[in-house]
Amino acid sequence: MILRNEDLDPQRSRAEFARAMMEDLRWLGIHWTEGPDCGGPYGPYVQSERGAHYLEAWRRLREGGFLYPCICSRKDLAQAASAPNDADDEPVYPGTCRERKHVDCADPAGLNWRFRVPDGEPIELLDLNLGRQRYVAGRDFGDFLVWRRDDVPAYQLAVVVDDAAMRITEVVRGADLLKSTARQLLLMRALDDTAPDYFHCELVRDTAGMRLAKRHDALSIRHLRESGLTAENVLEMAGCP
Ligand SMILES: [Zn+2]
Numbered sequence: 001m002i003l004r005n006e007d008l009d010p011q012r013s014r015a016e017f018a019r020a021m022m023e024d025l026r027w028l029g030i031h032w033t034e035g036p037d038c039g040g041p042y043g044p045y046v047q048s049e050r051g052a053h054y055l056e057a058w059r060r061l062r063e064g065g066f067l068y069p070c071i072c073s074r075k076d077l078a079q080a081a082s083a084p085n086d087a088d089d090e091p092v093y094p095g096t097c098r099e100r101k102h103v104d105c106a107d108p109a110g111l112n113w114r115f116r117v118p119d120g121e122p123i124e125l126l127d128l129n130l131g132r133q134r135y136v137a138g139r140d141f142g143d144f145l146v147w148r149r150d151d152v153p154a155y156q157l158a159v160v161v162d163d164a165a166m167r168i169t170e171v172v173r174g175a176d177l178l179k180s181t182a183r184q185l186l187l188m189r190a191l192d193d194t195a196p197d198y199f200h201c202e203l204v205r206d207t208a209g210m211r212l213a214k215r216h217d218a219l220s221i222r223h224l225r226e227s228g229l230t231a232e233n234v235l236e237m238a239g240c241p
Helices: 015-027 051-063 075-079 155-165 175-190 221-226 231-237
Strands: 067-070 112-115 122-127 131-136 144-147 170-174 197-201
Touching: 015 221, 051 067, 051 112, 051 144, 051 155, 112 175, 122 175, 122 197, 131 175, 144 155, 155 175, 170 175, 175 197, 221 231
Parallel strands: 170 197
Antiparallel strands: 067 112, 112 144, 122 131
């Protein structure tokens, strides 16, 4: 079990959040053998310290002809460094900048960079929980960002690079990231990486059917703990066996 701190978005990431997260996970009885607090053979386990890895991947993708700079101004570009979900998944990019003239640059800063998806290609995966999943590139998702103009690598790129570098064999995460998995499979193929197995979990929702999220003021583990619940109570509420 590996704990990786994905702290690339400077707006949302603070050291005290990471500390609290680790404390809450330990309280729940979840333990890891590699992580920011205990180290391990493939560290550092903090994305903000892994910039050189992402830059190298950007260079390889760029040399392979998979990327192009995008000058479109879009409000949702600001979200590219965070994991997307059902509610705020980006609309299919119309390809406006695909055919723009080649630019010469040695590093990505100052421009938004997109990955060119193979239009019409079905991307399939066998999820260990939800079974066979199928998306069509260019229809279900378009050319996605891999690097932001403010010099922050996008979530999709950082996760793929780290999963390969950290020899991840199985990824367990929310079903809201299924479509991102399809994007990531394309990135892995472009980088010659072997894909891990995936197990996507149904989301835990509140009584109104809303996904629990910090931005919706949902109950945090911290809050439940302070209200006197035990770790067993919380796991039960979340439907864990
Ligand atoms: Zn564009």
